[in-house]
Amino acid sequence: MMEPPFLLFLADVQNALSAKPAIGLLHWRRENCIAQIRMPDCRVSTGLPDADYAEAVRRGAKTFVIGVTNAGGQLKTEWYPYILSAIDCGLDIANGMRDRLRDVTEIVAAANRTGVDLLDLRHADIPIPMASCRRRQGRRLLTVGTDCSCGKKFTALTISRDMKARGLDCTFRATGQTGIMISGAGLALDTIVGDCIAGGAELLSPDNKHDHWDVIEGQGSILHPAHAGVPLSLLHGSQPDAFVVCHEPTRRHMRGITHPVPPVAAVRDATERMGRLTNPNIRCVGISLNTSEFQGDIFQLKQQLHREHEVPVVDPVIEGTGDILNYMCSIGLLTG
Amino acid sequence: MMEPPFLLFLADVQNALSAKPAIGLLHWRRENCIAQIRMPDCRVSTGLPDADYAEAVRRGAKTFVIGVTNAGGQLKTEWYPYILSAIDCGLDIANGMRDRLRDVTEIVAAANRTGVDLLDLRHADIPIPMASCRRRQGRRLLTVGTDCSCGKKFTALTISRDMKARGLDCTFRATGQTGIMISGAGLALDTIVGDCIAGGAELLSPDNKHDHWDVIEGQGSILHPAHAGVPLSLLHGSQPDAFVVCHEPTRRHMRGITHPVPPVAAVRDATERMGRLTNPNIRCVGISLNTSEFQGDIFQLKQQLHREHEVPVVDPVIEGTGDILNYMCSIGLLTG
Structure with a gap:
């Protein structure tokens, strides 16, 4: 690389x-x-x-x-x-x-x-098979978003860094060009034909040790009408045990179109419903806010989302993702 | 062609x-x-x-x-x-x-x-843009399925034939190789990168007269874990007013994998939920059964699905899709 x-x-x-x-x-x-x-x-x-x-x-x-x-x-x-x-x-x-x-x-x-x-780097130049949809060993966390470019890669990289700092066995899995540049490996999903994206996601996070975590960079939004097929196939192929919803609270419209940005709750709900198809135990373990443009009271925004969702709400730039890892420990997904 | x-x-x-x-x-x-x-x-x-x-x-x-x-x-x-x-x-x-x-x-x-x-025929060799997600003029009907190869193309072709027989203005829109061979036009979605499938669906059913119907051939199943991204993007790009769920009642597992075939209700529910993103008025107008392998009482099966769904249930091979068109008239989607 x-x-x-x-x-x-x-x-x-x-x-x-x-x-x-x-x-x-x-x-x-x-x-x-x-x-x-x-x-x-x-x-x-x-x-x-x-x-x-x-x-x-x-x-x-x-x-x-x-x-x-x-x-x-x-x-x-x-x-x-x-x-x-x-x-x-x-x-x-x-x-x-x-x-x-x-x-x-x-x-x-x-x-x-x-x-x-x-x-x-955007071209794997390896054959991407159709997905087998077989359950794989090891643990997986996927970041998902209310829009494109709202912090999915950053959140996954931060979770991966914070897991490693606790001595946990984990790998960041890149699904886009920047993530591939940063981590030195991965698979850019946006050059793969639609039929094979779930298969690509399976290749990206293969069988692993029981307690190993793949922290997978999400793409787009399952509620973005121009691209939703890609995150849906990534969700199915990744079969994540856990997901984190990434959100940029100041954006009014989804990127490139006039549709409003969906609420966190709608993305969480769609991810849980659709994700159960390949992992019946999928659960939301946190919300990650990109507050770089946010002018209001961040504490209040976080409290409101926390009350509504009952999972940790973090800004990974400011505070890292320790609260998410603590929560995963508290519900038995992580040990140590 | x-x-x-x-x-x-x-x-x-x-x-x-x-x-x-x-x-x-x-x-x-x-x-x-x-x-x-x-x-x-x-x-x-x-x-x-x-x-x-x-x-x-x-x-x-x-x-x-x-x-x-x-x-x-x-x-x-x-x-x-x-x-x-x-x-x-x-x-x-x-x-x-x-x-x-x-x-x-x-x-x-x-x-x-x-x-x-x-x-x-499977390669359009034209640039496929990203979807604009703009609402288009004209009416659209999409066939969706509980699995691959369960009658989506056949149902769409039959609806198109039956609409034409009533003097309605409609076009069958092919999304796979066989449909393209039969109709002489279309776009094979399975050779398009995931990001552009909704854009391809927009190209396939452009703006049209107010009362013109595009009858769009569905692909796969929104609940097939290996390929769901393709039908989801086709749904979003097609922004259908109406959809018909196609189902093969004897199949135990979805094609190529060990997942069970989902019930009609689950596919209907997911299609309505996800389809509202680009057409808030989307509604199910029928169920189409492929009974070629079915040994039981077809009448009973149809009655049971009709009671559950309150839309016409047809086998298009046996009886055509007149009941679906009549139902569309009764709810004001079709005139004449």
Whole structure:
């Protein structure tokens, strides 16, 4: 996978959401990120120093990471000169877009010339079977959401970090490009045909030891009308024992459409109802709030959700997910 | 699309279910099917005469239809000689498998030589957008199922036929290879990435006149744990006003897995709950039974389901779907 240290390419992005992969990498692997490269019209900064290629290589950079995302997953031709310069300096290229580096003739030719690796992380390039729907050994927790981009990956990574800190045996399982960059493994579900997504989820969290936990990054929302099939198949294939509902309380509409964001209770209810099909014991173990944009009284919001749902309500950025793990201990899902 | 008359290739299939496309074509377009070609170990017959290529061409055949299906959607190399012989005789080739004729060098070379068309019907080869989730004009009916292969296509085709017989303006919308072969248009949802299936369903049933009905072929089952994401996205993208639950009452397990077939009520309930997201007025207008294997008292079974659901219960093979249309009139969904 991606060899550190990383040089983060922010391209021409205009807002932080479009730089999710770079910002995620910086948060979770700060020690591996040494500099950023931005195009003249880029409006985002990670806070890392801007470096040129030669300087980054002198400072040890091994991989040029395309740290941005866009709706179509397109590699823009305007980026090619930057990618080619990085290749010329001997850097591997890590790409999480839907478009493949391997499909661009001049990039492949340059990589062959300098002997660097082209990593198209969004494409597993392994056959994805149909789901067997067989019960697997080991424990699983899935993060689900009231919308896209509301904290599912962050919450799963935090739970995984907090479980490890308690000496528990667990693995974060990435289902999208940023999670794959951060954890170095995973399966991007958005490049798989609909029929095989549950099968992909089965591949991602195979049989394991009885007390091992897979902490699986959720995708989208089971109540997002443009994409609900993906999270439903991920739910079925993951057969989770536990799930956490992630919610961004200030958002009025689901991303890209005019439908209102559903309440936490509706997502919890749909997840429990539909999840029972592959795990009759599925249960909600917490609510994770993304309060980065929230101007009101966070304590009051948390209390209200706690009264309604009777599970811990946390902001993982502020306080971590210890309360969720304590709750899982109290109901016998976790020991220690 | 496929130019008739058709020569149906049954390959080496061992059971009727694997010859679904040929049998479907024969049922719905009998006047266009003139003969069949079978490999020596084939155990299925459509009842059409076995013909050789020259004879079929003399009788006017224009298209050699690969009339079989298999789990992986694979074009088996053992079939190539048959396909090549058909091409040599000047027949177009219609293929509903996931594998493409266009990817087989020797088949492409032969087709170029004789100037015939290679039709890879399962691949739309048009960009499928993400769903907009906008409400569209016109009416829509979707068939849904308690399992795969339980009568969803047959029911939709019958409703479409019966609506037309009453002078109603309607279009059958195919979502799988056999439906596409029968109707000459459609979109095979099982080759689309999960994120875009709702978008594909929107493309398939665009804005239309107020009183026009799209009768949409359902796929799989919203309660089939290996594939539920596809029917859920089809439901959301189709935003149906009405749905019919299709059920095969003798089946114990869902196809390919050990999960029991869910009751009609569970599928109806999940379809209503999830379908309201894109059409708050969605309602069940009938139950369609596939009684081909049923040994018991059909009348009693129908009465019991009718008492429970208070909608018409029909076997479309035996009696058509007139009762469903009458019911739609009685609740104001149809006029005339």
